[in-house]
Amino acid sequence: MGRNIVTGEESAEICFICSGYIPNNETPGAYPGALSRWDNTTEICSLCGSAEAMAPLVSEQARDLMTEGLQTQQRELWIEGIRLWLPEQYEMNKQMSESLKTLKALEAKEGVSSE
Ligand SMILES: [Zn+2]
Numbered sequence: 001m002g003r004n005i006v007t008g009e010e011s012a013e014i015c016f017i018c019s020g021y022i023p024n025n026e027t028p029g030a031y032p033g034a035l036s037r038w039d040n041t042t043e044i045c046s047l048c049g050s051a052e053a054m055a056p057l058v059s060e061q062a063r064d065l066m067t068e069g070l071q072t073q074q075r076e077l078w079i080e081g082i083r084l085w086l087p088e089q090y091e092m093n094k095q096m097s098e099s100l101k102t103l104k105a106l107e108a109k110e111g112v113s114s115e
Contacts, residue, residue, distance in 0.1 A: 015045035017052070017079050018086060038070070038078050047090060048082060054092075055085035 012021045012028030016036070021028035023046045034049025036042045044052065056063035062081040069077030 013043055015048050016042060016075070017044050017048040017082050020045050020047070022046075038075065047093060048086065050093065051082050051086045051089035054089055055082050058088075059085050 013033070014020070015022050015033065022033035022043050023031055033043040033045050034052070036044045036049075037052055056066055059081075062084045065077045065081030065084070069075060069079075069081060
């Protein structure tokens with residue numbers, strides 16, 4: 001014990017896309033975030049990392065905004081594009097972790113009953 005995250009909230013970096021902590025709001029500064037494809041050097045939170053990768057694939061509108069933002073070096077457009085998809089990504093991640101939990105619970109249950 002006693003090895004809590006001392007980096008704490010004030011030194012944890014902020015994601016420029018969602019203004020949340022990196023890598024996430026639950027454990028600020030616990031580990032590095034994802035590298036943004038905006039410049040390949042700026043860290044963003046884990047969620048936005050996934051959203052950044054998914055948005056251009058699933059949303060034409062997001063892709064257009066992100067492409068234009070990159071081409072014209074307008075970070076606001078890049079952010080706007082990702083934010084279009086961000087709530088969906090959040091739901092996806094949530095469902096994913098819930099499914100994993102359910103799966104683990106099922107596996108645990110089967111393990112017990114098969115004994
Ligand atoms: Zn973020």
